[in-house]
Amino acid sequence: MWHLIKKTDKNKKEYRIRLSASVIATKGWLNGALSFCGHDESETSLYRGHFIELLKLFGVVNEEIDKVILSNAPRNNQLTAPSIQKEICNCFAAEVLKKIFDELCDDVFSILVDESRDVSKRNKWLCLVHVMETTALSLKKAIDELFAHYNLSLSRIRGQGYDGASNMSGEFNGLKALILKENSSAYFVHCFAHQLQLVVVALANKHHEIFNFFNEVSSLVNVVGASCKRVDLIRESQRERLGLNPEVETGSGQNQELSLARAEDTRWSSHEKT
Template identity: 40%
Template sequence: MHQPGHIDKAMKKQKTSDEVKRNITRVKTSIDAVRYLALQGVAFRGRDEIVDSKNPGNFIQLLKYTRFYNEEVDSVVLENAPKNAKYTSHEVQKQILHVLAKKIRKQIFDDIGDSKFSIIVDEASDEGRHEQMAIVLRFVDIEGFIQEGFLNLVHVKDTTSKTLHSAICSTLTSHKFSLQNLRGQGYDGASNMRGEWKGLHALFLKDFPHAYYVHCMAHRLQLSLVAASREVDRVNEFFTKLPKIVTAITGSTKRLDELEEFQEDF
């Protein structure tokens, strides 16, 4: 009497189990695609991300290549996926990126623990003319090697020292880093950074006197090379005319082709 009911339940359970497996495969494929593109630092999106688009973007294109070599993936992704569970939308891509970023930050936190660390900060505007501040932590790992971990990219309304100071403190505390362990600061030589009284480094030194400031070595090297080049007339003349030469050549495909032919012959 109860056999049909038992069979129905077993079939429903099997169907649910198969659906879960397909969803897991679909999600894992999207995660792998996001991890690869993020690791390579390339753009995710194309002009039009529909399946039949001629330029669907790197994310969709990578899923297509993956399915080409894997029948299990091919059977569950893109047009073979249900409309409400494709896991390819911009929102899903961002969610996966946020999860990966969270895991990386946790790993940085675990590596630092309660040890001392330094911060390396630089700011620049993005394509949308929004000020962005990059925060990198520099520390010595358990094996004694110096490591640098990219912590976050923070949007700031302006680049005044007070705004940057507040944003850095907020970011570090939100990720559970103790400011008492701050032992170094690395910035460029802009006045808002290195100002003796109101600069960013001065604001940190006021509360954390052991957080010594070091002018960014790469920026110092650049300034040194620029200053040295100005003392040599031929070098100074070369770098003065170089931008004009580059603009003249790259502004014409014909001149660019001629330059490439000359390089091959040379």
């Protein structure tokens, strides 16, 4: 009996060390917003993905960790599976949300709603809830369920901001109107950045010189980007131009080499550098 108890305590200690290593690795990649998995995570792979490779480094610098992780751990308890990684990530997300809600307490707040898609082309709701439809009623239902889950009250909303789509800001049946029916203090504000973007794009399309300019840029990006040799020529030309111009300033954010990017109406964050 004593032998079994001693072995159980040893297993618990090893499990805690293994779990702590996985949690710390997850925290590191979450802080850097980096990917976890690799294309080939088998033991014969040269690089098994960021998560597992970081665990391997833990083992290199700490002998106690090395003894209980990866191949030295039980096959059914290595704590490296994608499902385990996601579960740890969800725990971090829950703690962050708990902190936000603790700070919010019973104070008033505003909500911002927009569509976002991941690589699987699934719409995300606050990166928490997958919505099958984007109708006003579906979005309102998603908000109600989210509020119920986190014990938030619709009556505490004092502002709501969306784009100008009819399902969002429709006067009678939009999401804005549905929330206002329950809370008349939830004032709606059309996203100013979205309004400005719509105006700029509309004016640019009406101005022939601007339209022709971006049309030429798009064609150049297609032609140059399709060939490594042409990209190298562009880089060399840029180096010569900067080398012959003594007035060019250098430093962070100035005259760095950037990849060729296609200009689009909705590429919000890259108009200037593109």
